[in-house]
Every structure is written in structure tokens, then in C-alpha cells.
Amino acid sequence: xxxxxxxxxxxxxxxxxxxxxxxxxxxxxxxxxxxxxxxxxxxxxxxxxxxxxxxxxxxxxxxxxxxxxxxxxxxxxxxxxxxxxxxxxxxxxxxxxxxxxxxxxxxxxxxxxxxxxxxxxxxxxxxxxxxxxxxxxxxxxxxxxxxxxxxxxxxxxxxxxxxxxxxxxxxxxxxxxxxxxxxxxxxxxxxxxxxxxxxxxxxxxxxxxxxxxxxxxxxxxxxxxxxxxxxxxxxxxxxxxxxxxxxxxxxxxxxxxxxxxxxxxxxxxxxxxxxxxxxxxxxxxxxxxxxxxxxxxxxxxxxxxxxxxxxxxxxxxxxxxxxxxxxxxxxxxxxxxxxxxx
Amino acid sequence: xxxxxxxxxxxxxxxxxxxxxxxxxxxxxxxxxxxxxxxxxxxxxxxxxxxxxxxxxxxxxxxxxxxxxxxxxxxxxxxxxxxxxxxxxxxxxxxxxxxxxxxxxxxxxxxxxxxxxxxxxxxxxxxxxxxxxxxxxxxxxxxxxxxxxxxxxxxxxxxxxxxxxxxxxxxxxxxxxxxxxxxxxxxxxxxxxxxxxxxxxxxxxxxxxxxxxxxxxxxxxxxxxxxxxxxxxxxxxxxxxxxxxxxxxxxxxxxxxxxxxxxxxxxxxxxxxxxxxxxxxxxxxxxxxxxxxxxxxxxxxxxxxxxxxxxxxxxxxxxxxxxxxxxxxxxxxxxxxxxxxx
Numbered sequence: 002x003x004x005x006x007x008x009x010x011x012x013x014x015x016x017x018x019x020x021x022x023x024x025x026x027x028x029x030x031x032x033x034x035x036x037x038x039x040x041x042x043x044x045x046x047x048x049x050x051x052x053x054x055x056x057x058x059x060x061x062x063x064x065x066x067x068x069x070x071x072x073x074x075x076x077x078x079x080x081x082x083x084x085x086x087x088x089x090x091x092x093x094x095x096x097x098x099x100x101x102x103x104x105x106x107x108x109x110x111x112x113x114x115x116x117x118x119x120x121x122x123x124x125x126x127x128x129x130x131x132x133x134x135x136x137x138x139x140x141x142x143x144x145x146x147x148x149x150x151x152x153x154x155x156x157x158x159x160x161x162x163x164x165x166x167x168x169x170x171x172x173x174x175x176x177x178x179x180x181x182x183x184x185x186x187x188x189x190x191x192x193x194x195x196x197x198x199x200x201x202x203x204x205x206x207x208x209x210x211x212x213x214x215x216x217x218x219x220x221x222x223x224x225x226x227x228x229x230x231x232x233x234x235x236x237x238x239x240x241x242x243x244x245x246x247x248x249x250x251x252x253x254x255x256x257x258x259x260x261x262x263x264x265x266x267x268x269x270x271x272x273x274x275x276x277x278x279x280x281x282x283x284x285x286x287x288x289x290x291x292x293x294x295x296x297x298x299x300x301x302x303x304x305x306x307x308x309x310x311x312x313x314x315x316x317x318x319x320x321x322x323x324x325x326x327x328x329x330x331x332x333x334x335x336x337x338x339x340x341x342x343x
Numbered sequence: 344x345x346x347x348x349x350x351x352x353x354x355x356x357x358x359x360x361x362x363x364x365x366x367x368x369x370x371x372x373x374x375x376x377x378x379x380x381x382x383x384x385x386x387x388x389x390x391x392x393x394x395x396x397x398x399x400x401x402x403x404x405x406x407x408x409x410x411x412x413x414x415x416x417x418x419x420x421x422x423x424x425x426x427x428x429x430x431x432x433x434x435x436x437x438x439x440x441x442x443x444x445x446x447x448x449x450x451x452x453x454x455x456x457x458x459x460x461x462x463x464x465x466x467x468x469x470x471x472x473x474x475x476x477x478x479x480x481x482x483x484x485x486x487x488x489x490x491x492x493x494x495x496x497x498x499x500x501x502x503x504x505x506x507x508x509x510x511x512x513x514x515x516x517x518x519x520x521x522x523x524x525x526x527x528x529x530x531x532x533x534x535x536x537x538x539x540x541x542x543x544x545x546x547x548x549x550x551x552x553x554x555x556x557x558x559x560x561x562x563x564x565x566x567x568x569x570x571x572x573x574x575x576x577x578x579x580x581x582x583x584x585x586x587x588x589x590x591x592x593x594x595x596x597x598x599x600x601x602x603x604x605x606x607x608x609x610x611x612x613x614x615x616x617x618x619x620x621x622x623x624x625x626x627x628x629x630x631x632x633x634x635x636x637x638x639x640x641x642x643x644x645x646x647x648x649x650x651x652x653x654x655x656x657x658x659x660x661x662x663x664x665x666x667x668x669x670x671x672x673x674x675x676x677x678x679x680x681x682x683x684x685x
Contacts, residue, residue, distance in 0.1 A: 008569040010528040010540055011521075015569040016668045024671075025574075025612045025679055093547045094540070095568045149666065177666040179353075186352040198352055198436075205435045226437045227350040227357040232367075270367045324491065324519040326358045329366075337367055 005175065007096035013178040016081065016100055042072075042165035044111035050074040054105060055134060057127050069111055070124065071131045076104040076169065078161075087144065087174055101144055103172040107131050108165065115164045116273075117152070118264035125257035128168070129248070132280070135170055136246040140285050145172040147180060147284045150245075155275025158311045168278075176284050183281065184302055191301030199303030200241055202226075212335040214266065217259040219252060224331035224338070229309070231329035232271060232338065234263055236306040243302040245282035260306075265343040267310060274310040281305050347517065349438035355520040358423065358442055384414075384507035386453035392416040396447060397476060399469050411453055412466065413473045418446040418511065420503075429486065429516055443486055445514040449473050450507065457506045458615075459494070460606035467599035470510070471590070474622070477512055478588040482627050487514040489522060489626045492587075497617025500653045510620075518626050525623065526644055533643030541645030542583055544568075554677040556608065559601040561594060566673035566680070571651070573671035574613060574680065576605055578648040585644040587624035602648075607685040609652060616652040623647050 004017045041049035047065045055073040062068025081102025089098035109128050110120055120128070136148050150170045153160040190198040206212055206223045214222040214234055222236045236259055238252065248256065267274060282304040346359045383391035389407045397415040404410025423444025431440035451470050452462060462470070478490050492512045495502040532540040548554055548565045556564040556576055564578045578601055580594065590598065609616060624646040 006569040008567075009532075009544065011524050012528060013569070013571075014666065015571055016666075017570075017672050024675070025614070092568075093551070094543050095547075171666075173666070179666070182353050186354060190351075201436050202351065205437075209435070225350075226434075227348040227355070228359075229355075229357055272367070324356065324358075324513075324515070324521070330359050333366070 005098045005100050009094055009096070011178070014173075014175050040113055040163065040165050042106075042108045042163060042167060043113050044069070047072075050106075050108075051077060055131065055138070057131065067111070071127045072108045072111075073131060073135060074106050074108065076106050078104075081171060081173065083142075085144070098174065101174050103139055103142075103145070103170070105135060105170050107135070107168040107170065109167055110165075114166050116264070116268065117154070117166050118261055118268055120166065120261070122254065122257055122261065125261055126253050129253050129257055132168070132170075133246050133248060136282075139170075139172045140246070142172070144174050145285065146174060146176050148172045148282075149177060150280040150282075152276075152278040154278070155273075155311065157275035158277050160275070180281065180284060184283070187303070188301045197241055197301055197303050199237060199305065203237060203239060211332045214335050214338045215259055215262045217262065218255040220255050220259045222259055222263045224335040226331060228327050228329075228331040228334070229325040231312055231327055232267065232274075232310045232334045233327075233331070234267070234308045234334075234338065236260065236263060236308070237303060238305075241300070242304060243283040243299050245280055245304040262343070263308065263338075266338045266341050267308070269341045269343055270337045271310055271312070274312060276308055276310045278306065278308045281307060347440045347442050351436055351438070353520070356515075356517050382455055382505065382507050384448075384450045384505060384509060385455050386411070389414075392448075392450075393419060397473065397480070399473065409453070413469045414450045414453075415473060415477060416448050416450065418448050420446075423513060423515065425484075427486070440516065443516050445481060445484075445487070445512070447477060447512050449477070449510040449512065451509055452507075456508050458606070458610065459496070459508050460603055460610055462508065462603070464596065464599055464603065467603055468595050471595050471599055474510070474512075475588050475590060478624075481512075481514045482588070484514070486516050487627065488516060488518050490514045490624075491519060492622040492624075494618075494620040496620070497653065499617035500619050502617070522623065522626060526625070529645070530643045539583055539643055539645050541579060541647065545579060545581060553674045556677050556680045557601055557604045559604065560597040562597050562601045564601055564605045566677040568673060570669050570671075570673040570676070571667040573654055573669055574609065574616075574652045574676045575669075575673070576609070576650045576676075576680070578602065578605060578650070579645060580647075583642070584646060585625040585641050587622055587646040604685070605650065605680075608680045608683050609650070611683045611685050612679045613652055613654070616654060618650055618652045620648065620650045623649060 006015050006017055007013070008015065039046055039049070044067045047053070047067070051074050053065055053072050053074050056064070056069040057071045058069035081100045081104050083103055084099065084101045087098050087101055089096065107128065109117065110124060114120060132150055136150070139145055139148050148170055150168060152168045187198045194201070203221060207221065212223045212226065214224060219239050220236060221239060222234055224233060225235050242248070267276065283302045348357050348359055349355070350357065381388055381391070386409045389395070389409070393416050395407055395414050395416050398406070398411040399413045400411035423442045423446050425445055426441065426443045429440050429443055431438065449470065451459065452466060456462060474492055478492070481487055481490050490512055492510060494510045529540045545563060549563065554565045554568065556566060561581050562578060563581060564576055566575060567577050584590070609618065625644045
């Protein structure tokens with residue numbers, strides 16, 4: 002059984018996946034690219050993945066058969082699994098719990114498309130709808146506190162050898178530390194100013210315009226003022242909203258459009274860079290939340306997407322210190338991205 | 344002038360090095376390895392670096408001339424520079440300050456040695472003495488709150504194309520976020536238990552023995568219980584001490600021995616892995632510290648060295664969430680490292 006272990010000093014949780022334990026030799030092999038194999042995410046190869054959890058598919062087509070547009074399957078490399086017993090306990094001064102959770106793959110196209118930005122607008126709309134569907138579904142499980150939705154593209158960003166465009170989600174029984182930090186930071190600001198810090202940031206960015214990358218009906222993309230990485234780009238809805246899954250049907254085409262545009266711009270300017278893409282949304286709210294708390298939390302957090310290109314030669318001691326050195330001012334990065342011909 | 348910018352939500356500081364701004368093309372180039380050039384860190388090539396700040400050298404040899412054993416020079420790729428005026432100010436809702444600081448390179452051998460573990464014991468002793476010397480010297484500057492001492496080895500760990508063994512240090516006018524988190528975590532524990540959490544961890548590890556990698560007279564190396572990375576290894580002094588620079592002369596040979604041993608083991612087991620190595624020590628204490636605080640802080644923190652191998656295929660969405668997935672249980676990693684024939 003994989004374990005969740007808590008760092009006793011900093012308080013972050015680590016997933017130790019004891020079942021698919023990697024030995025030293027596995028890492029040596031993983032330096033090389035895998036050879037060509039039939040793609041398990043292509044239409045027709047449904048038998049190469051675990052049975053599907055969800056799909057958008059043509060009427061009359063069957064589960065785990067061709068005819069789908071978006072298909073969601075459990076990860077073959079499960080780091081967390083569905084279960085009842087969290088079993089949180091102490092091991093001397095340490096804390097552990099069972100690695101209960103879900104790890105799913107959202108296959109974004111039946112065709113072998115490798116770039117998210119090559120997907121048609123309608124297709125991206127369905128990807129977003131699948132995100133919402135999965136989050137809504139996992140929210141029902143009382144064991145889960147958070148769903149992290151992300152995309153690793155390129156080996157330097159930690160992607161596997163499967164290049165077929167896909168997103169991943171991990172539902173966790175604890176709130177990730179970064180999420181807590183964001184919530185704490187934005188709550189402090191809200192308590193002081195009675196305004197959402199993200200709303201204030203959006204206002205300043207739209208006013209200043211130096212760091213704007215793209216604007217599409219109700220959404221804005223910009224390089225944040227304190228960007229950790231060169232060409233780091235965030236996408237936010239202009240209208241205040243803390244939960245991604247409350248996105249309205251009529252907002253989907255605009256989000257889909259700005260996503261495609263931002264990825265096209267990054268690909269053009271940086272020559273197809275590896276990247277990580279992470280959805281930051283508020284944790285699930287539960288009935289046990291303190292009185293008054295529920296109301297506040299919808300006002301002080303603002304969901305957004307963070308895209309972090311992973312460019313070689315960057316990111317050294319940052320792991321150890323939380324201190325980042327960014328050699329490209331976000332104002333310049335945004336100018337390149339904004340002015341690229343796509 | 345480079346800028347320090349504060350992330351308004353999380354509170355971390357980012358160095359934006361506006362002077363050596365990287366354009367998109369620079370990243371494309373940096374995917375490739377640099378061709379062979381004369382090594383600027385080799386004896387005889389002293390004119391290829393900025394003038395030295397400090398050196399251990401043979402009597403009668405002159406500054407920036409051959410005859411040295413360890414040589415410390417300012418980084419050519421300065422991200423911070425010595426100066427008086429911090430100039431902290433607001434830019435709308437954001438915070439910035441001038442990027443005052445120091446960025447130094449500790450060249451660890453006059454010969455072209457590329458592996459730290461190939462250095463002789465006496466040589467590593469001098470490296471440690473140079474660390475102490477530089478920290479003591481930078482501590483005198485009232486503008487500095489912290490010195491981060493680190494080593495990036497291998498491109499995947501963010502190293503430059505210079506393979507000659509060296510460490511780096513950055514002195515900063517702010518405390519890095521990770522350091523603050525560690526201090527806060529260990530202070531909370533100390534307030535509750537009246538014991539140092541690191542001392543308690545050492546006791547439990549020495550008792551349990553599953554995660555021990557090496558032990559040398561007064562020092563221990565182990566894979567931490569909640570390791571973020573496969574084969575992550577920490578080195579700690581057994582005797583409580585919060586400030587690395589207070590290391591006693593007679594402790595140096597043992598630290599030097601365990602460092603060499605740990606790096607030999609990592610190199611053997613993981614086939615010369617890329618890694619980051621970071622010294623975690625307490626921030627400089629200043630007279631303005633609150634009454635009573637000074638005494639406490641020496642009791643609740645424990646300096647240590649964290650070594651994080653950077654193995655391909657690991658580290659994806661962790662950047663965005665602070666949530667790590669480690670496919671190698673530290674118990675197994677420690678067993679491989681401990682049992683390796685070196």
C-alpha cells in the first residue's frame with residue numbers, strides 16, 4: 002500500500018509509492034527516451050489502458066470501444082487509490098496515512114495529437130467539460146479534500162514517454178501545502194482589505210498592461226509580477242470565482258480560446274518548450290467548516306491556471322530554498338508572447 | 344539593476360535579473376551542451392574570472408596568480424551585487440527592492456576535478472574552511488540576513504557548462520521562504536516539546552536504523568522519512584548546533600569524510616547522478632532580535648546539508664503544488680546507498 006508521509010518540520014505531505022518502487026537501475030534507464038510503441042491513448046487501443054471512468058462518446062458506441070472524443074481512465078502508474086480507511090497514525094515522531102485518493106488520466110483526443118494547441122476549439126471545450134465532470138464527481142467522496150489537475154509536457158517537465166496529449170488529476174485526502182499557502186496569503190489580504198487579492202492583481206495588470214499576454218472575453222493571461230520562471234504565464238477569469246468547477250457553460254468557449262492562444266504563443270516564442278500546467282482552485286468545502294467561514298472563502302480566493310515553461314539551465318538550488326532566480330523579466334517575456342505572430 | 348520582487352500572495356521573493364535578461368533564443372541555445380573551452384576555474388586561467396575575494400594559497404604566491412588550493416571569486420553571472428541601498432518600495436500592490444547581495448563561486452581545486460568525491464580528504468577540509476570563512480565575512484554586512492550555500496551538479500540540476508567542481512553562495516537581504524518555514528516548524532515543535540526536532544529525528548533514525556546511509560564520528564547521513572526525491576540524503580551533526588559557521592576546527596575532518604562518503608555512494612548507486620546540495624543553516628542573528636529570542640533560536644534549529652539527486656522523469660506538477668511523489672521509499676534508497684561497495 003502506498004503511503005502518505007508528513008514532513009515533520011515543514012508539514013508537507015509526500016506520497017511514497019511503495020508498490021512500484023524504483024530501484025537505482027530504473028533511473029538509469031529513464032535517462033533515455035522510450036522507443037516507438039503503439040500509443041495506448043489512441044482510438045482503437047482502448048484495451049491498453051485500465052477500463053474507462055468517464056467518456057464523451059458518440060451515441061451507440063460502447064465503453065472501452067472506439068467512438069469517443071474524450072476518455073478518462075485511471076493512471077496505470079497509480080500513486081493513490083480509492084479506499085475507505087485513511088488510517089492516519091504516528092510512527093515515532095512521524096505521521097503517516099494510507100495513500101487513499103484517485104489518479105486519473107484525461108485523454109484529450111482520439112487522434113494522436115501531441116500538442117494541446119493543435120486541438121480544435123470544440124475539442125478543448127470538451128476537455129474543460131471533462132475536467133468539471135471529474136471534479137464534481139470526486140467532490141462527492143468525503144475522503145477527498147482537493148483535486149489537483151495538471152499537465153506535464155516534455156521530459157524536462159516530468160512527462161512520461163506517452164506523447165499523446167492528456168491531462169492528469171490527483172484527488173488527495175489532504176490539502177497540498179502550496180494551496181494552503183495561497184489560501185492563507187489571500188485570506189490575510191482579504192481580512193485587511195476586504196477585497197480579493199487576485200481581483201486587485203487583475204485590475205493592476207489590466208491598467209499597467211506591461212505583463213499582459215492575451216485577453217479573451219472574460220479571461221486574461223499575463224506573466225506574473227514575481228514570476229518564478231521565464232515566461233511563466235497565468236490565466237484568470239475576470240469575474241471573481243473561487244471554484245473552477247462552478248465555471249458556467251457559456252464561459253467555456255472563451256477559456257478554451259485563451260488556453261489555445263497562450264499555448265500557441267508559448268510554442269511559437271520558445272520553440273515548443275516543456276512545461277507544467279496546474280489548475281489552482283479552492284479545496285472542497287465541507288459541512289464541518291466553521292460557521293461564517295464558508296462565506297468568506299468564496300470571496301478571498303480566485304481560481305487560476307499557472308503555466309510554467311521548464312527551460313534548461315534554470316532551476317537549481319530553488320528546490321532547496323524556495324528562492325527563485327528568473328533571468329527574464331516578466332515584462333519582456335509578456336512582450337515576446339503578446340507580439341508573436343500566431 | 345536587478346530587482347527583488349515579492350510574490351504578493353505567497354510572500355516568496357524572486358530575483359529578477361534584468362541586466363542579463365534572457366531572450367527566447369537564449370533558451371533554445373541552452374538546450375545544447377557548450378563546446379570545449381579552456382576551463383576558467385583551472386589553475387593558470389585566473390585571468391578568466393573576476394578578481395578573487397579569498398583564497399587558500401601557498402606562501403609567496405600572489406592574488407589572482409597560480410599557487411592556490413581553494414579560490415573564491417564573484418560569479419560572472421551575478422544575480423545580486425554589493426551595495427548600500429535596499430530601496431524597498433511598493434509598485435501598486437507589489438513589493439520590490441534592489442537586488443543587493445553577494446554571489447560567489449568557491450572553486451574547490453586548482454586541478455580540473457569534476458567530481459567532488461574525487462577530492463582528497465585534506466582538500467575537502469579546505470573547502471569547508473572556505474565556506475566558514477565566507478559566511479563569517481558576509482555576516483559582517485548588516486544588509487545581509489542569510490547566506491545560502493549550494494552546489495548544482497549536472498545540467499538536469501541547473502549547473503552551467505563549467506564542470507570544474509565548485510560551490511556557490513548567495514547572500515540575501517531577506518530570509519528565503521523555505522528557511523523561514525523550517526524555522527517556524529522547528530520553533531513550534533520546540534515550544535511544545537522543549538526539544539530540537541532535528542535532535543529527535545536523529546535519535547529516532549539512529550534507533551530505527553532503516554534509513555541510515557553513513558555514520559562518521561559525530562555526523563550521520565540518512566534518507567529522510569518524508570523524502571521528496573528518490574535517494575534524497577541529509578547530513579547532520581549529532582551535537583546540537585544551529586549555525587554552520589560555528590563548526591569547530593576538530594569537527595571538520597569528520598564532516599569532510601562523511602561528505603566524501605555520501606557522494607561516493609550516490610555516484611556508485613545512481614551512476615553519477617545530477618544533484619543539488621544545499622546547506623541549511625540559521626539566519627544571521629542581529630541585535631534587533633527580540634529579547635529572549637536570541638537564546639531560543641540557538642536551541643530550536645539544527646544546521647544540516649540536504650542532497651537531492653535530480654533523476655529524470657521525476658518532478659512534474661510538484662512545482663505548482665508543493666506536493667511530491669517519490670517512487671523510491673527512503674528505506675530502500677538508504678539500503679542501496681549503505682550497502683554499495685565504495
